[in-house]
Amino acid sequence: MSSEGIEYVVDENGKRRAVVIDLEEHGELWEDVYDAYLVEQRSTEPTEPLDDLVNRLRAQGKLDGER
Numbered sequence: 525m526s527s528e529g530i531e532y533v534v535d536e537n538g539k540r541r542a543v544v545i546d547l548e549e550h551g552e553l554w555e556d557v558y559d560a561y562l563v564e565q566r567s568t569e570p571t572e573p574l575d576d577l578v579n580r581l582r583a584q585g586k587l588d589g590e591r
Contacts, residue, residue, distance in 0.1 A: 529549035535544040545554050581587035 529546035531544040532540045533544065535541050547554055577585060
């Protein structure tokens with residue numbers, strides 16, 4: 525089963541199990557899918573207020589200047 529530049533891998537029951545994407549044709553689509561995947565994977569990570577992050581980076585000498 526396939527569309528132009530996208531091919532589905534199906535099991536013996538015809539259920540889609542995987543997909544093969546032509547990155548030359550659909551590279552931007554893949555980047556969007558992968559970005560959404562990363563967001564989901566990181567959704568449970570702890571967060572930090574921006575001001576705290578800026579202050580910590582300045583204290584470590586990794587950030588200079590005004591915000």
